[in-house]
Amino acid sequence: MSTFTPSAEQTAIIDAPVDADVLVVAGAGSGKTFTMTQRIIALINRGVAPERILGLTFTRKAAGELLERVSAAVAGDMAGSTTATVSDRAFLKPAIFTYDAFFQTIVRQYGLLVGFDQNTQPLSAAGALQLATEVIDSHMDLAFSEDFGAFSSLANRVLALSDAIGSAMIGAGCTSFDDAINRVRQWDSAFINRLQQAVADEPMPEDEPKIPKIKRLKKDTDASWQAKLDDRAEHLHARCTYHCGALLETTRKRDILLQLVEAYAQAKRERNMAEFSDFTIAAYQLIERFPSIGERTRRRYSHVLLDEYQDTSTTQAALLAALFHVDASRRSAVNAVGDPFQSIYAWRGASPGAFRMFQQDFHLPAGYKPFPLSVTRRNSRIVLEAANNLTLPLRSNPSRPSSSLMREVDVSSLDPMPDAPEGTLGVLGFATAGQEIDAVVRFCKTAIARHRSAAEQQEQMPGEQKAPVAVLFRSKSHMPEYQAALEQAGLTTFVVGYSALLERPEIRDLMALLHVAADHTDTGSLMRLLATPRFTMSAADLTMLARFAEERNTEQRFQALVQAGLAQLDTPANEWAAVVREYRDQVANAVFLPDVLRRGDLAKLLERLSAHGRNVITRAAVMLRQVHDAVGRPLGDVIRAGIEALDLDIDTVLAGVLHNPQHRANPALAHMPMDAIVDLVDTYTQEIAAEQTPSLCGFITWVDHLASVEDEAASLPDAPVDVELMTVHQSKGLEWDAVAIVGLTAGGFPSNQGDHLKIVLDEHHTGGTEQGHWTAPEYHETADSWLTNPTAVPVPMRADAGILPRFPHDADMEADPIASLAALDDVELIDDEVFGSMREFGDGVDEVDASGWYLTQAEEYGRRLHADERRLMYVALTRAREDALMTYCAYTGESGRDPSVVSKGSRAAQPSNFWLEVHDAFQAHEHAISAQDSVERLQAANAGKPMLISAQGGAIAPPEGFFIGEHAAAYSDAVVGEAWQTPITQTNAAVELPWPATLSDAVHEQLSRGIDVIAADSSSLEQHQSAGPLLQRAQLLVDDADLMADAASGQSLDEAVKAKAQRVLAAGRQNVTSLQARVGGMSEREERLYWRSIIRPIPRISSPAAEAGTQFHAWAEQFINAGKPDEAVLAHEAEPSVPYTGQDAGFVSREAMLADLAERERQCRKPSTRQPAVPQPTAQQSASAASDTSAASVASVASATSISSDNATESKLVAWQRRLAESSWAKRIPAWTERAIVVDVPGVGLVNGKLDAVFIGGLDPSSTTARFTVVDWKTGRRPTKPDDITRKLAQLDMYRLLLAAVEGVELDSIDATLYYVSEPDEGLRELHARAKTKQEILTELSSGIPEQSDND
Secondary structure (H helix, E strand, O other): OOOOOOOHHHHHHHOOOOOOOEEEEEOOOOOHHHHHHHHHHHHHHOOOOHHHEEEEEOOHHHHHHHHHHHHHHHHHHHHOOOOHHHHHOOOOOOEEEEHHHHHHHHHHHHHHHHOOOOOOEEOOHHHHHHHHHHHHHOOHHHHOOOOOOOHHHHHHHHHHHHHHHHHHOOEOOEOOHHHHHHHHHHHHHHHHHHHHHHHOOOOOOOOOOOOOOOOOOOOOOHHHHHHHHHHHHHHHHHHHHHHHHHHHHHHHHHHHHHHHHHHHHHHHHHOOEEOHHHHHHHHHHHHHHOHHHHHHHHHHOOEEEEOOHHHOEHHHHHHHHHHHEEEOOEEOEEEEEEOHHHOOOHHHOEOOOHHHHHHHHOOOOOOOOOEEEOEEOOOOHHHHHHHHHHHHHHHOOOOOOOOOOOOOOOOOOOEEOOOOOOOEEEEEEEEEHHHHHHHHHHHHHHHHHHHOOHHHHHHOOOOOOOOOEEEEEOOOOOHHHHHHHHHHOOOOEEEOOOHHHHOOHHHHHHHHHHHHHHOOOOHHHHHHHHOOOOOOOOHHHHHHHHHHHHHHHHHHHHHHHHHOOOOOOOOOHHHHHHHHHHOOOOOOOOOOHHHHHOOOOHHHHOOOOOHHHHHHHHHHHHHHHHHHHHEOEOHHHHHHHHHHHOOHHHHHHHHHHHHOOOOOOOHHHHOHHHHHHHHHHHHHHHHOOOOOOOOHHHHHHHHHHHHHOOOOOOOOOOOOOOEEEEEHHHHOOOOEEEEEEOOOEOEOOOEOOOOOOEEEEOOOOOOEEEOOEEEOOOEEEEOOOHHHOOOOOOHHHOOOHHHOOOOOOOOOOOOOOOHHHHHOOOHHHHHHHHOOHHHHOOOOOOOOOOOOOOOOHHHHHHHHHHHHHHHHHHHHHOOEEEEEEEEEEEEOOOOOOOHHHOOOOOOOOOEOHHHHHHHHHHOOOOOOEEHHHHHHHHHHHOOOOOOOEOOOOOEOOOOEEEEEEOOHHHHHHHHHHHHHHOOOOOOOOOOOOOOOOOOOHHHHHHHHHHHHHHHOOHHHHHHHHHHOHHHHHHHHHHHOHHHHOOOOOHHHHHHHHHHHHHHHHHOOOEEHHHHHHHOOOOOHHHHHHHHHHHHOOOOOOOOHHHHHHHHHHHHHHHHHHOOOHHHHHHHHHHOOOOOOOOOOOOOOOHHHHHHHHHHHHHHHOOOOOOOOOOOOOOHHHHHHOOOHHHHHHHHHHHHHHOOOOOHHHHHHHHHHHHHHHOOHHHHOOEEEEEEEEEEEEOOOEEEEEEEEEEEEOOOOOOOOOOOEEEEEEEOOOOOOOHHHHHHHHHHHHHHHHHHHHHHOOOHHHEEEEEEEOOOOOHHHOEEEOOOOOHHHHHHHHHHOOOOOOOOO
């Protein structure tokens, strides 16, 4: 049993009656997993068979961890038992599944009973998007019948509505997807009828009417004042009519989406595919229609644990209730645990009020109170106080109640452990984004220094500790700036998901171009591209271009109306627009902005633009045509065509040089983001089903999905880092010593994206602190509701409608939801239920008092959305074990620290209400250290002089806010004090270029000089050798007539290059890589790069990881050669065939190398050290360095180890070297190192190879048959998949073959192994060659040659 002593709350849960249903509300960090594990042990000890206990959770990771804990606890508890019963069952364990996996087991077994094929394959997110795009493509008449935006947006809408139906409609008598669609249609049809009857013949405004502000003047008579009131009333009525028209349009859009959803569901059935929700619905159908299946399941599992119950969907909850609680006599004992305050997956279909619905679905008594777990074992006191203050509104009853007749169960505030640390909290507001980012970097560095103790740093290699700090974001858009700043400060980082890639400016440009190429209706992406610094198109030209496209569209739509007989051919052109508006619902848009760029008469059509505008559009048209020409080729080629069309391969290198002029250009590093996008094609292709065809539309829709979806949980980095960056959603379930929560602006967090959440402080309930007690403020919130969202299902028809706001607000929940619409017979009444337009103005005389009004739907869902955001903020804060920082900035677009350079007229962002609540609750504490006080204290010590000076010479104001808590002074000095003592570096505005780099005069002059040098004869090249390999590359390009003279492109160019390369190889030797290309053992991209490298042998600049590998191989060669020379001499004398080279004058002893390695390890352990220590000669080396040759040898060791200024890379290198130095191979006798071999292989020809190290004897040193062992050092990641291992080991087959041939020995006398110095576990470092004959190896050449080693 665990030595951990349960608390009183935990004991009550553990010892609850065996057959009772147990509902546990467990706060963040309160030990719910431990408690439920002990509950399972208690059940087993009280006679419940382990195999009759079922545990369900949401992720495979969580399921694995729960099973591991339970299994260990069961084994530990049974170890001391001597009873036969326990002994017999010791090998049995509870069954632990994910919810989805468990539901699938039911469907796999019984699915045919409801027509669900047992071989149905789960559909991934990529596969679902791909299938949705195919369905839309085959129903374009529906897609264009309403304005749904871009093609990818429509695909996401179809899936969103499908998910909403699958997660919220099943239950309460609805058992199938088709039945759910019919119910939605019935309600929509009835609502459309009510809207049409209400609107009747009233004129429909084209735009939302503006309401005139009126005031009674002295000169107004009663009649004139009444006329003003009547005029405003007419405008208000017109607004209500307009709103009803919008509701009508939304409901009609949902009908079209429903048709596409039906087609999508049919396509899934035809292709034998299903999403997870489909399996859940099928399982529900089985349980409802065949009760015996539920009975069998209950007989098998008498006790059920439901983890993270707050995240279950309505459909999942209905299925669980149908399975495990039919009635009091047909049930299993269910234990559900979770935290309503951590219910943050509403967007994924999680049911609101899951715990209250559990009480209803599992028939718990009316007065039942859930078991609480209210003592957190994670958070410090100050962090917990802030979290409790934030959740106070969730635990209070608002002054204006909701129309919902049920609310979620009560959740108590969290209490700290008696020995919990005080902790530290920072609440800071800055002027610019540059100041905010700088503060977060300083906070991270201070937290790392505080939480990584000196002992830890001495005992562990740098970077091998868990990340002590996280930076959490509400959205992903600003992660790259924070990552760049953290890394520039010398910290290693890890960004979860694809945020760091997809938010890069060059990738955003590329994706915009691909969007336009894939979807000619995507005007938004084209406008975004044209507005970037790449084109710098003026607003006037953009407006003119849009107007031009609209004119062409109007012309086409008018002609369609003429053909349909709805318009007269002789109608004057200036009246066409009015005719089209009249019939706008009957004729779709025909011409979009991208269509204009594809016209052959483009130049003539653009005469109304400026000269610059015409040039820009012409360039954009050429780019678009270049990508269009590639469509039809492999998807990777289309992406590369987009990269080349935008000149990203050139722009990124140039931008890198301009950003760091002192560093040599590194094309490989600059091109990594583009390479990553191309690599995503492979990921996308693997995720879709085998029978699906990859398409550009499917790919970009999937990438958009990656960028927009809120990831559920973070996958931790493979290698430890200093700081992890992720969204709050991704952080759930994780914790760090310190956490920074950034971007807390109004509209940022709480987020107003998507649902247009608007939050205004209620002036009558402002809250505040009185006598040390905090009272939370109240707000007026509004947001989009389900009535204005075509992808939402009608709430009255949902299975969980009882816990949601009623519509209408006074609807009878026992009555037919459709019958409740009968009272909505007037546009003003409908508007008042949904929007409340009339309430804002009252009668124009008395002040409006909203306290007695029911909440509109906009207010109901504004409040709910605000609560969702508040729970998200609670999750963010409770990730911090000890220290937390909350920040915002006024000017998010200013990357510098100087607010004086902000453009005049820029609008300052306001702090979010979350930031203000925490700030206001703590600022009155006597121990709070304000940022203002910190700066003034420093200023006083500086003789009253301003601490931080702007470009205009004025003092820069300190940030708003404070630090409070145990280490408030240290954090305040580091984050605020040091920042305000660090002068702002004034930069040349010409260097601070937006993306992409514009062609300034200075850059133009440099490029022109470079062109002159390249165009000159090769003799001039000698004068510019310091310019580096890029100049040589350009010169070789120009000199190669085969590449420069021919106009071939695409596939014809690839074939020409391959033919020439094969002619070059035919005349000389081949290496392992050339054989691989020749026999087709490479991917298309690898082969193309290889053939081009043969005829254009230009040095490729390696990545930092490859450079580290190169340096390791150089060090390994010296280290192995320095090993046991005397024994080598003896071996040479005993066996003359073993080569021996005596020690030369430049020999460096192994002791000297180990001393140097120890010194570099010591340097790496210093937290602030970024430069790798350059090894200095030891005393022993100095004494023996009697010649220049010896000194040069020591220098060569230094050059072989000092690979870069990056401490993380140096740390990795010394770790590799230490693992080799302590390995068994360090004690073996070397025969050769880095031995180059040329062998004439039968049927192949001359083949080159290089062996990293060859040792005397076999893998087993005592073997009498093995003469040599080839060891290939590997610095890359050890493969784990069988295919990857086989491919890697095939390389050893070639090396054995080559060495046997050159030494004239039998193949079976040579052993070989790969040795992965990157693998921390010594037992996993070696992968031994498999026993193969010479003929087997030669035969396998026909299927490709393996990869070369890391350093080849």
